[in-house]
Amino acid sequence: MNRKEFIKNMGAAASAMTLGLGCSKEAAASGAVDSGKTVVPAGKAAVVYFSWSGNTRFAAETIAKKAGATLFEIKAEKPYNSDFNKCCDEAKPECYGKKLRAIKPIEGLDLTKYDAVFVGTPDWWGTMAPPVRTWVTQNKAALKDKTVCIFQTHGGGGMERVGREFAEVVGDAAKVLPPKAFPGSSIKSATKALEAFVTDRITVK
Numbered sequence: 001m002n003r004k005e006f007i008k009n010m011g012a013a014a015s016a017m018t019l020g021l022g023c024s025k026e027a028a029a030s031g032a033v034d035s036g037k038t039v040v041p042a043g044k045a046a047v048v049y050f051s052w053s054g055n056t057r058f059a060a061e062t063i064a065k066k067a068g069a070t071l072f073e074i075k076a077e078k079p080y081n082s083d084f085n086k087c088c089d090e091a092k093p094e095c096y097g098k099k100l101r102a103i104k105p106i107e108g109l110d111l112t113k114y115d116a117v118f119v120g121t122p123d124w125w126g127t128m129a130p131p132v133r134t135w136v137t138q139n140k141a142a143l144k145d146k147t148v149c150i151f152q153t154h155g156g157g158g159m160e161r162v163g164r165e166f167a168e169v170v171g172d173a174a175k176v177l178p179p180k181a182f183p184g185s186s187i188k189s190a191t192k193a194l195e196a197f198v199t200d201r202i203t204v205k
């Protein structure tokens with residue numbers, strides 16, 4: 001099963017989510033509680049991401065560069081299988097069950113140093129990758145009052161449930177800006193869109 005077949009064969013629930021939206025998927029799934037630009041002092045932004053095959057890493061690096069942010073990677077304690085099909089099989093029950101996957105401590109990350117936190121995930125089975133769910137769950141209290149903004153890369157499904165479920169996990173205490181989905185296969189040509197994602201949301205001063 002290649003990536004295209006994967007999308008085609010995604011479970012009924014995920015397909016219904018993907019196809020059933022009459023309005024913009026992004027707006028419908030955003031879960032955003034605020035919009036507009038937030039002023040962030042220079043050096044006060046962080047980008048925290050998980051990536052299995054590199055697309056979200058590229059997005060995270062580009063966003064961090066534009067925002068002058070410090071970059072941190074979330075790593076599963078037990079890495080997922082490096083084979084695409086096996087990884088899909090391993091992740092499916094975790095994603096549908098909203099399970100947490102144990103993650104390694106992130107060296108040097110002290111959230112008290114940051115005002116704005118971008119969080120990046122691949123779209124896995126219509127939602128955030130379990131290590132991201134774990135990180136957000138563990139850091140929910142520390143994200144209180146911070147500007148938080150999620151971005152994701154996907155294989156054709158668009159935003160799906162990622163923005164909405166992220167907002168549910170992080171809760172009302174954080175200021176959640178509108179999330180954005182980027183097609184993973186063309187991420188290396190999306191530098192301008194990634195930069196606009198940052199400048200549409202925050203002003204670094």
Ligand SMILES: Cc1cc2nc3c(=O)[nH]c(=O)nc-3n(C[C@H](O)[C@H](O)[C@H](O)COP(=O)(O)O)c2cc1C
Nearest residue numbers: 051052053054055056122125126153155156157184
């Ligand atoms: C386990 C797994 C599940 C996936 N589920 C979806 C999905 O539900 N919808 C979708 O559009 N793409 C899905 N994809 C494709 C990835 O979201 C896409 O390739 C993404 O850009 C990968 O990011 P990464 O390179 O940072 O890991 C899935 C990929 C994997 C490995």
